Amino acid sequence: MRKEQIVGGIMIVGLIGYYSWSIQNQYNDIDVSTLSVDSMLRELESLDAMIDTSFAETPEGVMYIYSELLRHQYAEGSTEETIALSVEIMRKLYVEQLRELNDITVQTEKLIEEVKAYKAIGNYMAGSNVVTVTHTQEETANVVIKHVMMHQIVYKEYRLIQQDGRWLIYRWEDIVG
Numbered sequence: 001m002r003k004e005q006i007v008g009g010i011m012i013v014g015l016i017g018y019y020s021w022s023i024q025n026q027y028n029d030i031d032v033s034t035l036s037v038d039s040m041l042r043e044l045e046s047l048d049a050m051i052d053t054s055f056a057e058t059p060e061g062v063m064y065i066y067s068e069l070l071r072h073q074y075a076e077g078s079t080e081e082t083i084a085l086s087v088e089i090m091r092k093l094y095v096e097q098l099r100e101l102n103d104i105t106v107q108t109e110k111l112i113e114e115v116k117a118y119k120a121i122g123n124y125m126a127g128s129n130v131v132t133v134t135h136t137q138e139e140t141a142n143v144v145i146k147h148v149m150m151h152q153i154v155y156k157e158y159r160l161i162q163q164d165g166r167w168l169i170y171r172w173e174d175i176v177g
Contacts, residue, residue, distance in 0.1 A: 040072055040082045048089045059141040059160045060130055062167045066093050066158075067128035067145060074115060074125035074149070083115060084108050095161060095168045123151045131155070141167070144175065 047065055056062045069086045072078060087108045091099050118124070131144040139162040147154045155175040160167045 037077065037079055037082060040075065040077060041085065044069075044072060044082065044085050044089060048092075051089065051092050056167065059133055059135075059143050059167050062093055062160060062169065063128075063130060063143050063145055063158060066090065066169065067147070070147065071125045071127060073111060074118060074123075076119065076124045078115060080112055083112050087111060093169050095163060095170050098170065118149075121151065123149050125149050138162075140170075 047068055050056070050065055056065060069090045073083050073086050075082075087104065091104060091107075094102075126148045128145050128147045131146050132142075133144075134142045136142060141160045143158045143160060145156050145158060147156065156172050157175055158172040159170045161170045162168075
């Protein structure tokens, strides 16, 4: 019996180690944590141009841009400057009601504090994937996104609505369990 317990313990430790390694290495090819501030600013400007010139015509396209902005916010190399710019760009993806309810200064300050807390424990965002897209009506869609952080995976459901021919984020919530 003792031998089986030792082997079982070793297997559990190995499984936990492999899981931790795979989360940390799953998105190495797209990790922005090592980018310079100048590089991040250029990438943010490129994302901004995507919204302004060829706004995504699908919920998946909107969520791609949104997830990239999140990744830049929670990157190891993010600064208050890059976070503030990303919030400004991100708000273009919100419906007007959401922008009116959330003051940009308060939103930016809260996000900067949250990012600092995540950085303190080394929990950076590695990337995001669309899990499901469900069109609930002609002009609404629910999108579930898997956000992969260095020490956790977070699932969120985003509700998008079509306004003036553009898909915009109306609300979101964490998926628990």
